[in-house]
Amino acid sequence: MPDKKTAKQIRHRYALIVGTTHSTTLGNQTITDISDPISGRDFSVQLIWELQGKDQIAAPYMIQITAGKVDPLNSADIERRLGNSQTSSNYPISSTLIRRIPFEKITDASRQVLIQNNTFYSQNNIPLVHELDSEKLQTPKKPGRPFDRSDSFYLEVAKRYKEAKSLGGSVARKPAKYIQGFVMDEIQHLPNKNQLVQIRKWVAEARKRGYLPTAERS
Numbered sequence: 001m002p003d004k005k006t007a008k009q010i011r012h013r014y015a016l017i018v019g020t021t022h023s024t025t026l027g028n029q030t031i032t033d034i035s036d037p038i039s040g041r042d043f044s045v046q047l048i049w050e051l052q053g054k055d056q057i058a059a060p061y062m063i064q065i066t067a068g069k070v071d072p073l074n075s076a077d078i079e080r081r082l083g084n085s086q087t088s089s090n091y092p093i094s095s096t097l098i099r100r101i102p103f104e105k106i107t108d109a110s111r112q113v114l115i116q117n118n119t120f121y122s123q124n125n126i127p128l129v130h131e132l133d134s135e136k137l138q139t140p141k142k143p144g145r146p147f148d149r150s151d152s153f154y155l156e157v158a159k160r161y162k163e164a165k166s167l168g169g170s171v172a173r174k175p176a177k178y179i180q181g182f183v184m185d186e187i188q189h190l191p192n193k194n195q196l197v198q199i200r201k202w203v204a205e206a207r208k209r210g211y212l213p214t215a216e217r218s
Helices: 004-011 075-081 095-100 103-123 151-167 169-173 175-180 192-208
Strands: 017-023 029-035 042-052 057-067
Touching: 017 103, 029 103, 042 103, 057 103, 151 169, 151 175, 151 192, 169 175, 175 192
Parallel strands: none
Antiparallel strands: 017 029, 029 042, 042 057
């Protein structure tokens, strides 16, 4: 039986190694170095960001993959700009390679580098060609409030739950539906199909905190 390390290596034998993410003086672009441990080849992934959507949140709109490491002073880059493709990084970018690139990880790294870079430039009054506000670069948050609430909130949920049970009939069989009428302000941002699910989670948390008997079910 192979040891854990060997098994992990087998599972991730196709994984690419993500290296350093560099910012540029443009303010909306980063370049991430990646390498293929199987072939030993290096590649670069360049992300270009812009403000998108009605909320004008920054997100990548262009991805460029280059064979070799992108560097203005890199000899291979200079050769290519001069029209000589016979360089040390003269190898193809295949569909298999593209599938192996961890774009989510690279996007997160790019976001953090842009925030740090643009904040530094802004604090030092250094202009950028395409400056993106740090707040616009933050990871978009899902609408809604935190799941964790105060004890008084869960006491209220427990109170309404007990009321539903005491009423009997269909109300007692579906206490979440009864509670819905009292917490609509808390769940109106959710799709209808998710509102009762959220209420059941609150009931479970109220039970966990000892406000409802553990034997009861919602």
